Amino acid sequence: MSGGGPTGSAPASQQRAEKSRMEAASVPARAGRRGLTDSARSFISRYGLIGILLILPVAFGYSDLQREGDLSRLATNLKDGLSNGAILALVALGYTLVYGIIELINFAHGDVFMIGTFVSFGFFGTIGLTLATGPLGLVLGLLVTLILAMVACGTLNVMIERVAYRPLRNAPRLAPLVAAVGFSFILQNVGLLWLGGSHRSVPDLINSQKQLFEVAGVPVSQGDILAVAVTIPLVFVLAGFIVRSRIGKAMRATAQDPDAARLMGINVDTTISFTFLVGGLMAGAAGLISALYQTDVWFFAGFTAGLLAFTAAVMGGIGNLKGAVLGGLIIGCIQQISDNRIGTEWTPAIVFAYLVLILVFRPQGLLGEQTREAG
Amino acid sequence: MLRVRFLAVATSCCALTFGVAACGDDDEGGGSTTAGGKTLTIYSSLPLQGASRPQSEDVIKGERLALKQAGNKAGDVRIKYVSLDDATAAAGKWEAGQVSANARKAAQDKNAIAYLGEFNSGASAISIPILNEAGILQVSPSNTALGLTKSGAGAEPGEPNKYYPTGKRTYGRVVPIDTIQGAAQAQYMKDEGVTSLYVLNDKEVYGLGVAKNTEDAAKKLGIKIAGTDGWDGKAPNYRALAGKIKASGADAVFTGGIIDNNAPQLYKDLNAALPDAKLFGPDGVATVDMTKEIPPKVQAKTYLTAPTVAPDELPPAGQKFYKDYQAAYGEAEDQIDPYAVYGYEAMSATLAAIEKGGDDREAVIQAFLDTDKEESVLGPYSIDEDGDTTLTNYGAYFAKGGKLVFNKVIKGQTS
Numbered sequence: 001m002s003g004g005g006p007t008g009s010a011p012a013s014q015q016r017a018e019k020s021r022m023e024a025a026s027v028p029a030r031a032g033r034r035g036l037t038d039s040a041r042s043f044i045s046r047y048g049l050i051g052i053l054l055i056l057p058v059a060f061g062y063s064d065l066q067r068e069g070d071l072s073r074l075a076t077n078l079k080d081g082l083s084n085g086a087i088l089a090l091v092a093l094g095y096t097l098v099y100g101i102i103e104l105i106n107f108a109h110g111d112v113f114m115i116g117t118f119v120s121f122g123f124f125g126t127i128g129l130t131l132a133t134g135p136l137g138l139v140l141g142l143l144v145t146l147i148l149a150m151v152a153c154g155t156l157n158v159m160i161e162r163v164a165y166r167p168l169r170n171a172p173r174l175a176p177l178v179a180a181v182g183f184s185f186i187l188q189n190v191g192l193l194w195l196g197g198s199h200r201s202v203p204d205l206i207n208s209q210k211q212l213f214e215v216a217g218v219p220v221s222q223g224d225i226l227a228v229a230v231t232i233p234l235v236f237v238l239a240g241f242i243v244r245s246r247i248g249k250a251m252r253a254t255a256q257d258p259d260a261a262r263l264m265g266i267n268v269d270t271t272i273s274f275t276f277l278v279g280g281l282m283a284g285a286a287g288l289i290s291a292l293y294q295t296d297v298w299f300f301a302g303f304t305a306g307l308l309a310f311t312a313a314v315m316g317g318i319g320n321l322k323g324a325v326l327g328g329l330i331i332g333c334i335q336q337i338s339d340n341r342i343g344t345e346w347t348p349a350i351v352f353a354y355l356v357l358i359l360v361f362r363p364q365g366l367l368g369e370q371t372r373e374a375g
Numbered sequence: 376m377l378r379v380r381f382l383a384v385a386t387s388c389c390a391l392t393f394g395v396a397a398c399g400d401d402d403e404g405g406g407s408t409t410a411g412g413k414t415l416t417i418y419s420s421l422p423l424q425g426a427s428r429p430q431s432e433d434v435i436k437g438e439r440l441a442l443k444q445a446g447n448k449a450g451d452v453r454i455k456y457v458s459l460d461d462a463t464a465a466a467g468k469w470e471a472g473q474v475s476a477n478a479r480k481a482a483q484d485k486n487a488i489a490y491l492g493e494f495n496s497g498a499s500a501i502s503i504p505i506l507n508e509a510g511i512l513q514v515s516p517s518n519t520a521l522g523l524t525k526s527g528a529g530a531e532p533g534e535p536n537k538y539y540p541t542g543k544r545t546y547g548r549v550v551p552i553d554t555i556q557g558a559a560q561a562q563y564m565k566d567e568g569v570t571s572l573y574v575l576n577d578k579e580v581y582g583l584g585v586a587k588n589t590e591d592a593a594k595k596l597g598i599k600i601a602g603t604d605g606w607d608g609k610a611p612n613y614r615a616l617a618g619k620i621k622a623s624g625a626d627a628v629f630t631g632g633i634i635d636n637n638a639p640q641l642y643k644d645l646n647a648a649l650p651d652a653k654l655f656g657p658d659g660v661a662t663v664d665m666t667k668e669i670p671p672k673v674q675a676k677t678y679l680t681a682p683t684v685a686p687d688e689l690p691p692a693g694q695k696f697y698k699d700y701q702a703a704y705g706e707a708e709d710q711i712d713p714y715a716v717y718g719y720e721a722m723s724a725t726l727a728a729i730e731k732g733g734d735d736r737e738a739v740i741q742a743f744l745d746t747d748k749e750e751s752v753l754g755p756y757s758i759d760e761d762g763d764t765t766l767t768n769y770g771a772y773f774a775k776g777g778k779l780v781f782n783k784v785i786k787g788q789t790s
Binding site for chain 1: 424425426462463464465466467468578604605606607609610611612613614615616618619622635637639640643644647648668669670
């Protein structure tokens with residue numbers, strides 16, 4: 001049996017010593033490989049994501065340059081995407097605010113937005129806003145409608161929190177989730193009773209698709225201006241409010257650690273209600289913009305918009321305000337490019353494929369989660 | 376205490392939800408069931424919720440008028456008329472589960488002798504096999520999709536045989552099929568100077584079929600096809616799609632689909648992106664509701680076809696129908712939906728078949744398939760072996776002042 005393998009004939013103690021030497025020798029090599037993998041993963045996470053986001057625009061931009069010699073069609077897609085995405089961003093803010101503070105996916109939020117579109121549509125008729133209304137009357141009327149839609153949706157959202165979510169604050173996490181789905185159906189049915197099951201045309205009060213000016217071959221319409229002009233100030237006001245105001249700080253403290261916040265004298269229930277109020281206000285504003293921009297309201301619109309807005313919030317990093325806005329704008333752009341270049345039947349698949357890819361490369365979303373789970 | 380309050384609210388909400396759901400229940404119309412003689416039931420299944428409701432209501436009025444004028448009888452048989460709703464409030468249009476439930480209701484009724492419906496071809500694709508197995512005559516006042524009765528361009532693979540599991544035909548219609556409508560549409564486009572056409576469909580059985588038939592007919596007349604696409608009835612707007620069509624250089628767009636699939640929004644967005652393009656639509660959008668929902672500048676570019684011609688283009692029986700209808704229901708002539716007369720004819724032809732076949736379902740079906748009328752509200756026609764009418768007239772319409780305005784008669788030439 002002499003001349004056997006190195007471990008075959010050696011005593012057991014010698015084998016163990018040999019094994020431990022080999023393991024010790026392999027540690028730096030594995031660490032080196034792991035380090036390499038981590039840095040590759042980090043590189044892919046940082047730059048691969050940018051690559052993924054740029055796949056469609058670069059591919060179609062190249063195609064446009066080859067065929068038409070300019071990028072105006074792609075720029076028009078992106079412009080339309082930004083104005084559509086601005087509406088989604090406002091809705092996404094409500095999802096992200098609520099998730100950030102109580103870690104609940106408020107499935108009813110999209111339907112609160114739908115109620116905002118209905119309130120706006122109904123109030124146009126109540127105050128007699130028609131195509132014949134003069135510019136001053138129109139601006140004043142729309143301002144009043146904006147306030148009313150925001151207040152209505154804010155109040156509704158607070159009531160939902162008070163009735164459905166607060167009693168379940170300490171229940172298993174599935175319970176408020178089911179309550180949210182239930183409220184989503186209730187609001188859909190309210191919409192159904194209110195205006196029926198068909199799409200309803202809204203008077204085109206702002207002449208939404210009238211071209212105002214053109215920049216480098218990209219037509220900019222009145223609807224585009226409205227969407228951006230209402231969304232940007234609201235987002236800045238909201239961001240400033242959360243960073244600087246006392247209640248905003250309380251919201252952030254509650255989001256980080258509700259028990260510690262309570263110990264520091266913060267009324268957590270009031271703070272959570274306030275968060276729902278703010279989310280509802282944003283949904284109301286989005287409701288008015290949507291009614292004017294799309295010139296169409298439908299009881300089911302909240303489901304579709306809510307799904308996309310929630311996707312936007314996850315894509316941007318749930319709980320992250322800037323992330324929700326960025327996610328909304330990106331989804332708006334993907335939708336427009338897909339609708340315009342690939343086909344409307346593929347759009348939902350493409351949007352969600354993007355979401356999956358982004359989450360594979362960056363599970364915390366584009367700008368990172370800001371939740372208790374994420375730290 | 377909180378839990379009790381929550382439960383109370385939850386219970387109220389459930390009650391509200393069920394209450395809303397109950398609002399979508401079937402509407403059961405009256406009928407003659409007086410003593411003496413056999414009483415059989417004719418079911419009608421049409422969408423009574425959503426954008427198609429006004430259209431369906433006029434069809435039902437037409438059906439009721441025919442039944443009333445026949446004294447609620449077909450020969451010696453007394454007829455009970457039951458109106459069912461194939462739409463749900465939540466869908467806002469016909470819904471597969473509801474269609475299936477309606478067809479099963481008729482199939483399980485031993486007194487059922489005929490079933491008038493569905494309004495939409497996609498819905499009939501669901502009810503035909505159920506009624507075929509039950510051996511009940513089904514007559515649609517409005518289905519135009521080719522594949523329900525014939526194979527060929529515009530039909531899906533396996534059509535129409537997959538709808539008839541017994542191998543026998545039990546379905547027929549009194550409205551011309553989409554190969555004829557497609558030909559009429561193409562002729563209308565040619566007459567209006569269209570040279571390049573973009574073809575859209577709403578991805579339903581009817582929309583896909585009529586779009587394909589129109590595309591084929593347009594090619595035959597030398598109209599260039601700039602592109603084809605589908606539209607999503609749930610999308611909030613169609614600006615990107617309209618932009619794509621604009622880039623194709625088309626001077627007209629054909630929208631194969633139904634009003635319930637957000638057609639007014641599609642027309643608004645198409646007009647905004649292509650203000651000079653003409654917008655053509657088939658009978659699925661040729662409704663009074665459609666013309667009311669689109670603004671005047673869009674109406675001015677809208678050209679529609681429907682299988683109905685103006686009352687004064689109809690034979691004397693057809694003109695009498697319009698007078699009787701107005702007398703019975705007090706509706707102005709221009710407010711009567713084009714399909715009301717088809718509701719009347721569907722009922723008349725069915726009553727004639729029952730008069731010949733009595734309470735024998737098979738004999739009634741055969742009698743309907745043997746229909747050969749020298750006189751009807753639609754003019755002389757017969758039913759071929761597939762269950763299709765030999766009528767070919769299509770009405771070309773404008774949209775003006777929120778109404779459908781008759782333009783001219785176009786004969787659909789399929790060869």
